[in-house]
Amino acid sequence: MQDILDEINAELSSRSERGKVATYIPELACIDPDQFAMAVVLADGRTFSAGCADKLFSIQSISKVFTLTIALGKLGDGLWSRVGREPSGDPFNSIVQLEHESGKPRNPFINAGAIAIADAIMMGHQPKETLAEILEFVRFLANDRSIGIDENVARSELLTGHRNASLAHFMASFGRLSHPVEQVLGVYFHHCSISMSCQQLAHAGLFLVADGVNPSSGVKVVSAQRARRINSLMLMCGHYDGSGEFAFRVGLPGKSGVGGGILAIAPGKASIAVWSPGLDTVGNSKLGAEALEMLVKRTGWSIFGN
Amino acid sequence: MQDILDEINAELSSRSERGKVATYIPELACIDPDQFAMAVVLADGRTFSAGCADKLFSIQSISKVFTLTIALGKLGDGLWSRVGREPSGDPFNSIVQLEHESGKPRNPFINAGAIAIADAIMMGHQPKETLAEILEFVRFLANDRSIGIDENVARSELLTGHRNASLAHFMASFGRLSHPVEQVLGVYFHHCSISMSCQQLAHAGLFLVADGVNPSSGVKVVSAQRARRINSLMLMCGHYDGSGEFAFRVGLPGKSGVGGGILAIAPGKASIAVWSPGLDTVGNSKLGAEALEMLVKRTGWSIFGN
């Protein structure tokens, strides 16, 4: 495995076409695009990595996997009255679908859906309490209490996040939010601003590898059925309108973030985190997807194969 | 396995909510909705079935799996300039997406995409020759030379298929078809009118179970990569705007048809065909999906699990 990761790192380090760093969040715009990191945690707990796998980056939308898991824990199938589970066929921040479907977001991973999830998690609590709960859960999953929120990124999003504010107000106009728009957005922007390393992120995803049980600790995080369903949502909707492309090329459930990270799950085999800040045209890490494609080709981990 | 199928058959036979038989194709409207059949062919070739698994039904859109396979054989990755590979988020016969994307269909499984595939397969030949080729391929896959086209269904579709004619002319207006609209529609309507039993269909899908090789005959139909990619397209787009739902509940690549059939693939394990003519609101077999959900729950075959 280490050889494979080294090979991938070597091959990708020579790439000149690395995509473009996200610019709409000012704090992310100044990240050096030449960075790369990858970490693989096998089901048996062994860990491998390449590149700057301890370097913190902004996980952004990858955090939606964790908030979805929390929301399912709180509301169970009741969550699906608030958010759908179909791919949207639209960009991550599209509002067209919302107007056509009475303000109900298509799935938990487009921005509108994740905002609805943040609202669902709050359950009458203050943003600060809700964020503490989310952070606690991520630290528990990764077994690392050092994980925190990058306040500069959160502030940067709050100032420029007009599109997300528009989505939230739009849902509120249909009576679909239970808390004040500003508070929901506060929770959303902050959980997107969690900073993690590839090492931490790969560990945090491990419960999705083994049917809901963390194989290192033996702790059951969610039921087998729920773990599988979260994986299915990641596959169907985890890369916005590039989800089909990712399934086609990589063949693993995955969730990307505009910070350049991707968390991918090979059920029964491994949790994989990869980071490279340059994005492709639909907003997913360009080299990250390529690294995963190379990894799957070498390991045969595609969920669509024998 | 036989016990599982018998259980499923018994449990479903008592269901009163069976969905509605498709009415827009007159010849399909008169099918008795109380029928049910299921066949499972394991990777080692053993076959199990329940219900009227030898009864022929109209495979309709399931045929798109076979035409896609043929088209990939002829054009390779060149096919993707003609059709995309993202879920559409729209009903199977929507035209809105086509207008927004210059007449290029989102994926090979929505109607517009399958019409584009039919056009791609023709390569200058007559409809009759193309249909012979498609039929030959399906017979080869199922190892059954008795498989044929139901001319009554084909004629029924031709007479009422204004929506598909609209899609085809729309694509033609963007210069996206290489053959006359009437000929392309002829091929499309006829390959949708292939009749098969669950037994035949499950055998025909077997090459997708074992990375492109038919495990009974040892014949390599497509490369491992191509088999996996076809599976990924089935998962992402095989149930129209119910694809997310199917992935969530069943967790297997599958392709449905408005005739009430579903072909599902459990990679490395089995090819499964199920048939029940009543459809849910998005046009997929209601009891068919339930039968698959029960099967996966009992076997643990979800591609998203350990």
Add this chain to the structure above:
Amino acid sequence: MQDILDEINAELSSRSERGKVATYIPELACIDPDQFAMAVVLADGRTFSAGCADKLFSIQSISKVFTLTIALGKLGDGLWSRVGREPSGDPFNSIVQLEHESGKPRNPFINAGAIAIADAIMMGHQPKETLAEILEFVRFLANDRSIGIDENVARSELLTGHRNASLAHFMASFGRLSHPVEQVLGVYFHHCSISMSCQQLAHAGLFLVADGVNPSSGVKVVSAQRARRINSLMLMCGHYDGSGEFAFRVGLPGKSGVGGGILAIAPGKASIAVWSPGLDTVGNSKLGAEALEMLVKRTGWSIFGN
């Protein structure tokens, strides 16, 4: 003329189908739907009225005629880089068109367009100053210094105006607003909350009757060309996706508000204000439109006739 108005009033007072009072602004929801008023000011200054023509009502979107006039005075044709001048074919609060056209509203009379106009008028000033300017202009047009803003309505809109907040943030996300969203919305909600009577409103519209000159005072408000263009925008876009219907039935430039008022202009002949709080399904005053239809039938004032 007085006979005509009395006839109309008499005929409409017996109507039981009066439409529904707007409910999304709480302060408007409690208005008695059985009220009716109409005022006609001829080009020579003679005034006629029927019903409670001195009763104040919330002019709502009719105010957009006045803010458009101010904006054209400040920016001239430069305004058209910020807002289009085509009918939208969509409801007044639709956001779909905005996404398809990079956040540029179709015309000045849909909500998004009027919000963009409010932003254009501000020119670096505070909301309070801008509102004072708008109010001053309306008082000048109506020659009545008593006209004011209903603060209860404005507050009611601010609290529930999530849809408009969504539109404003959406435009802001495309960099289309020059002032903070909250300030622009403050101006917008307040100018929509101006209260006027039919008498006042008909007088305020008089400059559009006589090619930009107030015929009673002789004061030139705008150029002849501008007056005609404002009339054309009222005809094309003044009743949202009921504009075609209004042109077809009434045949006069007009602007409606969800408070139940309509201002209509018969060029060269008269300025007409009508008020009845019940709305039709697209949000225009039901009896108001009927009253205008009756008036035009009796006077032959249609701009489409001889």
Add this chain to the structure above:
Amino acid sequence: MQDILDEINAELSSRSERGKVATYIPELACIDPDQFAMAVVLADGRTFSAGCADKLFSIQSISKVFTLTIALGKLGDGLWSRVGREPSGDPFNSIVQLEHESGKPRNPFINAGAIAIADAIMMGHQPKETLAEILEFVRFLANDRSIGIDENVARSELLTGHRNASLAHFMASFGRLSHPVEQVLGVYFHHCSISMSCQQLAHAGLFLVADGVNPSSGVKVVSAQRARRINSLMLMCGHYDGSGEFAFRVGLPGKSGVGGGILAIAPGKASIAVWSPGLDTVGNSKLGAEALEMLVKRTGWSIFGN
């Protein structure tokens, strides 16, 4: 008046920016773009012209004014169950609106609407009979029996008219056409291929100037109300998604065709035909609209002015 037309002709003859000749109908693609013609028939019957006002051109969508008039004569207000009367906000050949509104076209002047009108006129007759009736009506209006159909243009449209075929099949799929698609398209393509000169066209429009009565002959063609309503539809929808622009700049009801012609009506004053084959980006005659703008500026004929 003659001086005005000569001035306009002189000024426009020096223009180098003349728009682009429509290319999607092959027969129209080879027209010389440097041609210009204009004819004005006053309400009192006096006629003025400039340029090649006797030269025949393909009136294309201008014919929709005549088929709408015939359809209203046959079905009266019953027509409005088949076609709406709102501007569409979309290009002339858009299909998106049709899908969102169950196959009912927004108005009689977009292509889908005119196809529905052709179907409505047929009333069980053959295409040839229907075309004879349309042609007879146009000859009667223009008082010129020499007017005919250009068969080369009609054939050219039939061969390449996939977009219109798509619209027709789409409506048929909703059960909105009463005759076979091919027959309806035959009627539509042929009435669009009527050839007329500006002289003939201006005479044919005269009944819309004088409330439905042809002022030269005294013959009543339609009621005053119907004439006004047709004018309102021309204003609201006569230039596709450039209708707002045309109302804003010209201020007269008008109908354009992709052949480069425009028929405009100044109620009570004149019927005007103008022709210049170069089109603007939304498909309306570029110089034609400018000529009308100049004419209205010099005559003060805007329906929005005093």
